[in-house]
Amino acid sequence: MKNSFGNAINITLFGESHGAGVGVLIDGIAPGIKIDEDFIAHQLTLRRPSGKISTARREPDEYVIQSGVYNGYTTGAPLCIFIPNTDTRSRDYTPGLPRPSHADLTAHEKYHGFEDYRGGGHFSGRLTAALVAAGAIVIPALREKGIYIGTCINRIDRIGLSDIPTDREGLLAVAESDYGLTDDYAIAMMKDTIELAASEGDSVGGVLETAIIGLPAGLGEPWFDGVESQIASAVFGIPAVKSVAFGAKDIETMRGSRANDAFIVKDGKIATATNNSGGIQGGITNGMPVIFRTAIKPTPSISQNQLTVNMQTLEETVLGVKGRHDPCIVPRARIVIDSVAALVVADMLTVRYGSDALTTK
Numbered sequence: 495m496k497n498s499f500g501n502a503i504n505i506t507l508f509g510e511s512h513g514a515g516v517g518v519l520i521d522g523i524a525p526g527i528k529i530d531e532d533f534i535a536h537q538l539t540l541r542r543p544s545g546k547i548s549t550a551r552r553e554p555d556e557y558v559i560q561s562g563v564y565n566g567y568t569t570g571a572p573l574c575i576f577i578p579n580t581d582t583r584s585r586d587y588t589p590g591l592p593r594p595s596h597a598d599l600t601a602h603e604k605y606h607g608f609e610d611y612r613g614g615g616h617f618s619g620r621l622t623a624a625l626v627a628a629g630a631i632v633i634p635a636l637r638e639k640g641i642y643i644g645t646c647i648n649r650i651d652r653i654g655l656s657d658i659p660t661d662r663e664g665l666l667a668v669a670e671s672d673y674g675l676t677d678d679y680a681i682a683m684m685k686d687t688i689e690l691a692a693s694e695g696d697s698v699g700g701v702l703e704t705a706i707i708g709l710p711a712g713l714g715e716p717w718f719d720g721v722e723s724q725i726a727s728a729v730f731g732i733p734a735v736k737s738v739a740f741g742a743k744d745i746e747t748m749r750g751s752r753a754n755d756a757f758i759v760k761d762g763k764i765a766t767a768t769n770n771s772g773g774i775q776g777g778i779t780n781g782m783p784v785i786f787r788t789a790i791k792p793t794p795s796i797s798q799n800q801l802t803v804n805m806q807t808l809e810e811t812v813l814g815v816k817g818r819h820d821p822c823i824v825p826r827a828r829i830v831i832d833s834v835a836a837l838v839v840a841d842m843l844t845v846r847y848g849s850d851a852l853t854t855k
């Protein structure tokens with residue numbers, strides 16, 4: 495059973511959608527990181543559903559830090575955060591009838607019916623609240639070191655919305671915005687597209703674009719623990735992620751003469767004139783912004799009737815999913831991606847510079 499990631503800082507997720515709550519254990523975190531309780535609450539707000547574009551389930555996300563913090567700073571001991579569930583409605587879920595493209599069937603195959611199927615159980619997007627809380631522990635420490643992360647909504651369904659800026663102010667504005675969009679017109683287009691799908695009992699997906707700026711050159715390991723591998727591995731853990739791609743969108747269609755990032759000197763350092771590589775070569779950061787895009791599939795739970803099979807009787811039947819669901823996961827997932835990226839960066843810094851790399855005191 496693998497619910498963890500990280501080399502020097504280990505992140506372990508636990509909990510279920512309709513159990514007592516969800517949580518995260520952060521082991522290997524530096525001592526002396528200042529805990530900003532308001533920031534943790536703020537980040538959780540950015541993941542929380544709002545309006546008609548998301549689920550009607552409303553969780554206050556009143557998190558509890560159960561260990562690893564004393565007098566407002568991390569102690570260096572395992573840090574455990576627990577977020578109780580308060581707004582569950584388990585009657586909406588039918589045991590035995592797997593929702594198409596959700597994890598109900600695969601969980602049943604793996605756990606032989608012992609799995610908690612209510613609300614998707616351990617596979618629910620609800621667990622991403624804990625990832626956001628964990629990310630909020632390290633994001634202020636990274637910012638203090640000049641490292642900023644932001645994710646924008648690049649596309650909803652077929653509608654192009656925004657590209658990620660790579661300057662500090664632009665990236666911070668995206669990171670602090672409600673949906674990862676700073677343009678009112680783009681927000682209106684995003685909402686219209688999602689609401690239209692929802693009104694038809696359907697769902698839509700999209701693409702998120704992320705930038706990480708301020709990373710030193712030389713982070714990451716060659717071959718299988720490169721920056722791409724580490725980020726992609728953690729981001730693929732987020733439910734509904736179907737692809738992660740680094741660098742220029744259409745790099746495979748470019749000739750080398752256009753794709754290559756020529757070296758230049760900027761502010762007394764070696765930089766590149768373009769950033770088609772997305773800040774990574776040989777799996778190692780080159781000091782340019784790390785850029786990646788994450789494709790999110792349409793929400794599997796839709797109220798339209800779809801074919802499924804009764805797992806007990808093997809009879810084909812029709813299922814229209816009841817209950818409260820996000821008609822689009824993209825606007826809520828963007829802060830989860832920021833958080834996971836921050837945790838991976840914190841881990842890579844700790845591997846390279848040691849366990850005090852993030853100490854802020």
Ligand SMILES: Cc1cc2nc3c(=O)[nH]c(=O)nc-3n(C[C@H](O)[C@H](O)[C@H](O)COP(=O)(O)O)c2cc1C
Nearest residue numbers: 596597617618619733734735794795819820823826
């Ligand atoms: C923030 C977030 C919210 C989600 N909300 C829902 C939801 O309301 N309904 C649903 O069916 N799936 C939702 N999902 C996606 C499912 O959890 C996911 O599709 C399912 O676990 C199967 O995993 P897979 O899509 O990665 O294969 C959500 C995912 C995230 C990240």
